[in-house]
Amino acid sequence: MSDIGVTVKKNVxxxxxxxxxxxxxGLADYAPVKGCMIIREDAYAVWEKIQEILNxxxxxxxxxxxxxxxxxxxxxxxxxxxxxxxxxxxVAWITQGxxxxxxxxxxxxxxxxxxxxxxxxxxxxxxRDLPIKINQWCNIVRWETKATKLxxxxxxxxxxxxxxxxxxxxxxxAEVMYALGEYKDIMENYxxxxxxxxxxxESEKFAGALYxxxxxxxxxxxxxxxxxxxxxxxxxxxxxxxxxxIGEDEKDHYVWQTSWGITTRLIGAMVMVHGDxxxxxxxxxxxxxxxxIVPIPYKGAExxxxxxxxxxIAEALRAKGLSVVLDDRNEYTPGWKFNQWELKGVPIRIExxxxxxxxxxxxxxxxxxxxxxxxxxxxxxxxxxKLLDDIQANMFAKAKALLQEKTTxxxxxxxxxxxxxxxGGFAKAAWCGNADCEAKIKEETGATIRVIPFVKExxxxxxxxxxxxxxxIAxxxxxx
Amino acid sequence: MSDIGVTVKKNVxxxxxxxxxxxxxGLADYAPVKGCMIIREDAYAVWEKIQEILNxxxxxxxxxxxxxxxxxxxxxxxxxxxxxxxxxxxVAWITQGxxxxxxxxxxxxxxxxxxxxxxxxxxxxxxRDLPIKINQWCNIVRWETKATKLxxxxxxxxxxxxxxxxxxxxxxxAEVMYALGEYKDIMENYxxxxxxxxxxxESEKFAGALYxxxxxxxxxxxxxxxxxxxxxxxxxxxxxxxxxxIGEDEKDHYVWQTSWGITTRLIGAMVMVHGDxxxxxxxxxxxxxxxxIVPIPYKGAExxxxxxxxxxIAEALRAKGLSVVLDDRNEYTPGWKFNQWELKGVPIRIExxxxxxxxxxxxxxxxxxxxxxxxxxxxxxxxxxKLLDDIQANMFAKAKALLQEKTTxxxxxxxxxxxxxxxGGFAKAAWCGNADCEAKIKEETGATIRVIPFVKExxxxxxxxxxxxxxxIAxxxxxx
Numbered sequence: 011m012s013d014i015g016v017t018v019k020k021n022v023x024x025x026x027x028x029x030x031x032x033x034x035x036g037l038a039d040y041a042p043v044k045g046c047m048i049i050r051e052d053a054y055a056v057w058e059k060i061q062e063i064l065n066x067x068x069x070x071x072x073x074x075x076x077x078x079x080x081x082x083x084x085x086x087x088x089x090x091x092x093x094x095x096x097x098x099x100x101v102a103w104i105t106q107g108x109x110x111x112x113x114x115x116x117x118x119x120x121x122x123x124x125x126x127x128x129x130x131x132x133x134x135x136x137x138r139d140l141p142i143k144i145n146q147w148c149n150i151v152r153w154e155t156k157a158t159k160l161x162x163x164x165x166x167x168x169x170x171x172x173x174x175x176x177x178x179x180x181x182x183x184a185e186v187m188y189a190l191g192e193y194k195d196i197m198e199n200y201x202x203x204x205x206x207x208x209x210x211x212e213s214e215k216f217a218g219a220l221y222x223x224x225x226x227x228x229x230x231x232x233x234x235x236x237x238x239x240x241x242x243x244x245x246x247x248x249x250x251x252x253x254x255x256i257g258e259d260e261k262d263h264y265v266w267q268t269s270w271g272i273t274t275r276l277i278g279a280m281v282m283v284h285g286d287x288x289x290x291x292x293x294x295x296x297x298x299x300x301x302x303i304v305p306i307p308y309k310g311a312e313x314x315x316x317x318x319x320x321x322x323i324a325e326a327l328r329a330k331g332l333s334v335v336l337d338d339r340n341e342y343t344p345g346w347k348f349n350q351w352e353l354k355g356v357p358i359r360i361e362x363x364x365x366x367x368x369x370x371x372x373x374x375x376x377x378x379x380x381x382x383x384x385x386x387x388x389x390x391x392x393x394x395x396k397l398l399d400d401i402q403a404n405m406f407a408k409a410k411a412l413l414q415e416k417t418t419x420x421x422x423x424x425x426x427x428x429x430x431x432x433x434g435g436f437a438k439a440a441w442c443g444n445a446d447c448e449a450k451i452k453e454e455t456g457a458t459i460r461v462i463p464f465v466k467e468x469x470x471x472x473x474x475x476x477x478x479x480x481x482x483i484a485x486x487x488x489x490x
Numbered sequence: 491m492s493d494i495g496v497t498v499k500k501n502v503x504x505x506x507x508x509x510x511x512x513x514x515x516g517l518a519d520y521a522p523v524k525g526c527m528i529i530r531e532d533a534y535a536v537w538e539k540i541q542e543i544l545n546x547x548x549x550x551x552x553x554x555x556x557x558x559x560x561x562x563x564x565x566x567x568x569x570x571x572x573x574x575x576x577x578x579x580x581v582a583w584i585t586q587g588x589x590x591x592x593x594x595x596x597x598x599x600x601x602x603x604x605x606x607x608x609x610x611x612x613x614x615x616x617x618r619d620l621p622i623k624i625n626q627w628c629n630i631v632r633w634e635t636k637a638t639k640l641x642x643x644x645x646x647x648x649x650x651x652x653x654x655x656x657x658x659x660x661x662x663x664a665e666v667m668y669a670l671g672e673y674k675d676i677m678e679n680y681x682x683x684x685x686x687x688x689x690x691x692e693s694e695k696f697a698g699a700l701y702x703x704x705x706x707x708x709x710x711x712x713x714x715x716x717x718x719x720x721x722x723x724x725x726x727x728x729x730x731x732x733x734x735x736i737g738e739d740e741k742d743h744y745v746w747q748t749s750w751g752i753t754t755r756l757i758g759a760m761v762m763v764h765g766d767x768x769x770x771x772x773x774x775x776x777x778x779x780x781x782x783i784v785p786i787p788y789k790g791a792e793x794x795x796x797x798x799x800x801x802x803i804a805e806a807l808r809a810k811g812l813s814v815v816l817d818d819r820n821e822y823t824p825g826w827k828f829n830q831w832e833l834k835g836v837p838i839r840i841e842x843x844x845x846x847x848x849x850x851x852x853x854x855x856x857x858x859x860x861x862x863x864x865x866x867x868x869x870x871x872x873x874x875x876k877l878l879d880d881i882q883a884n885m886f887a888k889a890k891a892l893l894q895e896k897t898t899x900x901x902x903x904x905x906x907x908x909x910x911x912x913x914g915g916f917a918k919a920a921w922c923g924n925a926d927c928e929a930k931i932k933e934e935t936g937a938t939i940r941v942i943p944f945v946k947e948x949x950x951x952x953x954x955x956x957x958x959x960x961x962x963i964a965x966x967x968x969x970x
């Protein structure tokens with residue numbers, strides 16, 4: 011059993027536990043190339059669910075998917091100076107094609123603003139061409155020099171990037187909030203991870219943006235994880251790439267733009283927030299498998315009758331649109347199977363043994379809390395559907411409790427430091443709005459401003475660092 | 491009208507026509523980086539349909555999607571000598587990450603056998619771990635030096651690559667044919683393009699394969715286009731990457747492998763085969779939009795009544811699961827709209843004018859043959875569904891007739907040359923099986939063996955080139 015089970019406790023060595031759960035559950039693997047990973051079957055299936063959910067949302071609101079080249083000429087990246095400075099330290103460069111050394115080296119996209127907007131300038135002539143609302147699912151490369159971490163920091167990852175161009179600032183602002191809202195729905199109502207939303211400080215915003223909004227979650231080790239961002243690019247790129255349109259007023263205007271993205275790191279967040287000492291726990295709404303059925307054929311009992319009952323139940327559940335695995339492999343024991351499917355985080359396990367057969371029932375086991383209940387055969391489909399909803403709700407409630415527990419209002423810098431160095435999580439503190447204080451806090455505690463909430467609270471103290479007049483309340487934390 | 495319409499006739503300058511149709515319909519655009527393209531909204535939507543169809547098929551047969559890194563260390567590519575020789579001339583190399591020159595340069599995947607199979611060696615221990623059946627949708631880079639062509643030859647393109655490992659040769663053979671069969675179904679029954687299937691000659695097979703099977707179609711200019719391939723890799727890669735398993739016989743065995751792929755070039759084939767002088771014609775089963783409704787509000791007539799009738803019809807069609815655009819823009823005339831939607835290849839156009847409203851009917855126009863028929867309002871949904879089927883069938887029949895017209899049995903080399911240099915298409919000819927004859931034919935005529943059919947015909951002449959004893963009938967053609 012120990013060869014497949016998780017050997018590290020989540021609350022003993024969180025970081026080791028994380029890696030072990032991912033590798034042993036088969037969610038991902040290290041790649042034979044440095045800093046990269048292999049996204050395996052179950053993780054990719056979660057990503058496909060996220061794609062399906064987001065595609066449905068954004069297509070219904072007039073966005074369409076496209077694909078732009080991943081090569082970006084160096085000259086393009088350089089056009090927006092701030093953007094270039096933000097990304098070039100971690101760009102991978104193609105310098106050779108076949109046997110030929112390239113005249114201009116090509117970046118592998120660290121993000122696609124520049125290559126897309128160079129083209130927007132060509133596509134947009136008149137107000138009739140607006141808005142442009144496109145999105146692309148693709149791979150992204152950022153040549154990390156820090157230690158890489160499965161899903162959270164790898165040199166290549168997958169993401170989606172929405173890019174829009176609008177005639178007015180108001181439309182762009184609405185779009186930024188639209189993307190943020192859809193992301194929040196996916197994180198909270200599908201991945202069961204509560205998030206804080208708000209604006210990034212100037213120091214933390216996207217390189218080239220007017221402002222950046224973000225969704226932040228707290229991991230069980232007290233570190234914050236940026237779950238997604240939605241940027242208002244204002245007219246910055248429009249001016250640099252000369253994206254102008256003739257308005258209904260027959261005058262020239264620069265477009266207003268937004269970009270927004272979520273990545274495969276969401277899968278890492280799901281592992282961290284929900285997993286336990288037995289392995290993964292998959293939120294039912296994104297689980298690749300909802301139910302595993304394990305027949306328990308004692309010797310001497312009727313294996314055929316159990317097998318056929320198991321099949322019947324599997325079919326009844328599949329008819330409800332559920333994803334079911336009937337694990338009838340002979341080469342493994344039921345105990346081994348229980349461990350394996352718990353490791354993989356399947357929300358519900360159904361066991362059928364000789365006694366259950368006789369009693370016309372099954373045993374149903376919840377992955378999230380281990381509760382085991384006998385359920386009458388005819389009630390199985392309805393009970394499974396109800397249980398999946400319960401599990402989803404329970405997982406979110408647990409994660410919400412974690413977020414609350416890990417959020418502390420602090421009044422003094424001493425308190426601030428003790429929270430950050432101690433239980434971690436968000437320290438809610440008053441801030442004067444000065445980047446110097448923010449930088450000092452980062453230097454001294456490792457904590458950064460994760461988000462300044464949209465709903466402003468009145469600061470009751472002076473700036474947590476300098477004591478000067480507070481501008482607003484910000485959420486500080488150490489982060490991944 | 492001429493600013494948006496196609497100005498080149500398909501049968502006058504096929505190559506120019508192809509480019510103009512793609513650019514003007516908005517299917518794709520040139521990228522601001524050499525040899526690359528932008529896959530725009532409608533083309534990406536067709537690709538998403540292809541993904542949806544193939545995913546459904548392969549998942550139902552136990553394949554699962556994954557994602558491997560796109561970076562391949564040079565050493566990996568070199569392991570299989572034949573494979574390396576086949577791909578390195580056109581590999582793009584990353585030599586620099588951030589400011590650091592890499593110790594070992596990294597190839598951007600031209601295909602993923604080597605990186606995947608290095609990992610298979612780690613995953614596979616026992617017969618219980620087999621088969622492995624995975625697939626990945628991703629971008630691929632081949633640094634083409636020949637002139638690039640939208641969809642057909644670009645330095646980056648999108649594809650899917652299936653990779654499987656099996657315990658027996660028989661299973662691998664069955665898998666090769668399975669993939670080929672699913673591809674044929676997609677090409678013929680969705681894209682409405684008939685294909686020839688068979689085996690590639692030794693000279694034309696995939697670098698590193700035991701043998702390659704392929705699907706080939708004929709384009710209207712008489713050139714063949716390889717639509718997809720499915721390779722039996724035998725134990726070649728297994729031996730090089732040491733992918734062994736302990737069998738039920740408790741002995742060590744090398745695995746048997748397959749790989750198979752289709753790419754975004756299918757979209758190019760769809761344009762070539764079906765398009766006409768007005769633009770694209772989308773096969774209904776992959777069309778991003780099935781029906782466009784254009785209200786025709788004459789002055790003085792009741793525009794509200796027409797608008798509300800148009801909406802009602804759109805809703806009735808959407809309720810059937812159809813994709814409908816109601817083009818009620820005021821800034822364009824009906825004539826302009828007709829041209830634009832014809833250019834984009836929408837299968838059915840519905841016009842509603844004041845006379846139609848009075849007669850409780852609509853005008854329904856087929857894109858494939860231009861037929862215009864009045865249809866009673868209450869019959870619209872059923873008629874549209876029937877028409878879409880008719881259009882799909884008619885498009886396939888037309889393409890089938892093209893294939894037949896462009897397939898010629900030839901008895902002499904003179905005849906062979908005159909077919910290849912003249913009307914083009916497939917020349918069916920007897921071949922001795924000797925690579926020298928194949929090479930000479932290529933040198934002298936530009937034609938290669940596209941495929942040797944699975945169903946063998948008895949050669950009635952000697953080898954078309956040397957006159958020696960013929961081994962089999964092969965299909966020769968010039969190709970893209």
